[in-house]
Amino acid sequence: MYKKKTRGWSQHLDFMLVDILTLEIAFFLGAGLCFGWKQLRVNFFAVTLGINIAILDLAIMIVSNSYEGVIRRNLFNEFLKTARSAVYVSSVTLFFIGLTYTGQRENIYRMLMISILLYFSISLPVIETWKRYLRHRLQLRNHTGMLIIARTSRLESVIPELEEHNYDQYRFVGVALSDEEPDVEKAEEILRKIESSKLGRLEVVTVRSELINYLSYHWVDEIYIDIPMGKDLPVELINEIMDMGITVHAAIPRMEELEARHKNIEWICSKATITTSLGYVSGRDLFLKRLADIAGGIVGCICMGVIFIFAAPAIYLTSPGPIFFKQERIGENGRKFRMYKFRTMVPDAEKRKKEVAMAAGQTDALMFKMEHDPRIIGQRQLPNGKWKRGIGGWMRDLSLDEFPQFINVLRGDMSLVGTRPPTVEEWMRYKPSHRARMSTKPGITGLWQVSGRSAIRDFDHVVQLDREYIENWSLLLDFRILLKTVQVVIERKGAM
Numbered sequence: 001m002y003k004k005k006t007r008g009w010s011q012h013l014d015f016m017l018v019d020i021l022t023l024e025i026a027f028f029l030g031a032g033l034c035f036g037w038k039q040l041r042v043n044f045f046a047v048t049l050g051i052n053i054a055i056l057d058l059a060i061m062i063v064s065n066s067y068e069g070v071i072r073r074n075l076f077n078e079f080l081k082t083a084r085s086a087v088y089v090s091s092v093t094l095f096f097i098g099l100t101y102t103g104q105r106e107n108i109y110r111m112l113m114i115s116i117l118l119y120f121s122i123s124l125p126v127i128e129t130w131k132r133y134l135r136h137r138l139q140l141r142n143h144t145g146m147l148i149i150a151r152t153s154r155l156e157s158v159i160p161e162l163e164e165h166n167y168d169q170y171r172f173v174g175v176a177l178s179d180e181e182p183d184v185e186k187a188e189e190i191l192r193k194i195e196s197s198k199l200g201r202l203e204v205v206t207v208r209s210e211l212i213n214y215l216s217y218h219w220v221d222e223i224y225i226d227i228p229m230g231k232d233l234p235v236e237l238i239n240e241i242m243d244m245g246i247t248v249h250a251a252i253p254r255m256e257e258l259e260a261r262h263k264n265i266e267w268i269c270s271k272a273t274i275t276t277s278l279g280y281v282s283g284r285d286l287f288l289k290r291l292a293d294i295a296g297g298i299v300g301c302i303c304m305g306v307i308f309i310f311a312a313p314a315i316y317l318t319s320p321g322p323i324f325f326k327q328e329r330i331g332e333n334g335r336k337f338r339m340y341k342f343r344t345m346v347p348d349a350e351k352r353k354k355e356v357a358m359a360a361g362q363t364d365a366l367m368f369k370m371e372h373d374p375r376i377i378g379q380r381q382l383p384n385g386k387w388k389r390g391i392g393g394w395m396r397d398l399s400l401d402e403f404p405q406f407i408n409v410l411r412g413d414m415s416l417v418g419t420r421p422p423t424v425e426e427w428m429r430y431k432p433s434h435r436a437r438m439s440t441k442p443g444i445t446g447l448w449q450v451s452g453r454s455a456i457r458d459f460d461h462v463v464q465l466d467r468e469y470i471e472n473w474s475l476l477l478d479f480r481i482l483l484k485t486v487q488v489v490i491e492r493k494g495a496m
Helices: 009-035 044-064 075-100 105-141 152-164 184-193 208-217 235-243 283-318 349-360 391-397 405-411 424-428 432-438 459-471 475-491
Strands: 145-150 171-177 204-207 222-226 247-251 262-268 271-277 324-330 336-342 415-417 443-445
Touching: 009 044, 009 105, 044 075, 075 105, 145 152, 145 208, 152 171, 152 184, 152 222, 171 184, 171 208, 184 204, 204 208, 208 235, 222 235, 235 247, 283 336, 283 391, 283 405, 283 415, 283 475, 324 424, 336 405, 405 443, 415 475, 432 459, 443 475
Parallel strands: 145 171, 145 222, 171 204, 222 247, 415 443
Antiparallel strands: 262 271, 324 336
């Protein structure tokens, strides 16, 4: 029976337990040195803080999946992981202390600093020792015998790839040639050329016509079948092998030819399918992103209310009409939604758009942007040729007009970070490749906005940036874009 491998953070429970134990030991050593061992037993705050730190450390490890690939990680990367964990834990702990502790905080801060230094001193050697032990145990207990079935012409590419990604999971017992007319001598010569210390000396142990007979009398736990391009899955052979109780892994052909960054095998309506996409997001990450959107949306709506008090009369007195601008935009995968902004243009701006676009030579533009748009409230050209900026221009400069979009964030139409939502008119003129940028939820800010914003006029460059965001999406990337957005708005770069 094949034991399915554990996926996600739960496969690293041993490392997580070691991490929490070393952090707790470091914390209570630091607390003992600062407060004294006798007082520590009756110091309720220190004990409570120690429990909270353990819970916080566990949450950080689960959310960031910090022990993914831990066995393969070198000492420097392990140091970086420990440093990140220390920064996260200490930052949240300092915030917790500021909210709950009213005593002399100097001792608490000193204790926290000592604890973090001790955590570094204890955690790194303990984790590295545990990794060495596991690697040694894998080598000693690695009794899973795997037979490789492949064509002679594929051996030079298949064998090194299996070696590189094995990580002592399997003991390869040999190669079975799947050619219709196998050339054993040629295959042996190839195997001698690619012989390595990790895989050991591999030999051709059988050919396809003798495979079942070989499996009947030799030890094999699992089989890896490499399927050549253009060849069908050998269903009858696989069924025959499985009837013998041997687990079969069939490599899906031509997967490497798919250009998608993310490729997964899934069961759809009882059918095994290859799922490919530009981007990939787990249920956990999607939940956390939505949680961040709700939190940010609430804060943003509060800020919008404050801005409204000052912006509403300024907009109305300068250009009588509605305070808010509502427009139908295209969201995720072509869904339409109504987007909200503070109005920064004259009421008939949409009717005048074609006239202005024609004057600017942008009638066919896939993303209309104009440096000195005469429709902006208060904007006009002076006799000396310079442009005077009005309330509309200042609001755009400071991105104050964007704040009503936090309503869209709360409703779920938009996210804090994403791609710019196009108008329906723009969307209808998109080429098929352009539509990829809307395979995710649009955002108030995004990679395009923090990379130059209105200074980037080439629409293909915008699409490239959006694809880059989708393909490399992570919660950390969203956080970096949000920080960069604040910087860009303060410096007023690329606004129009």
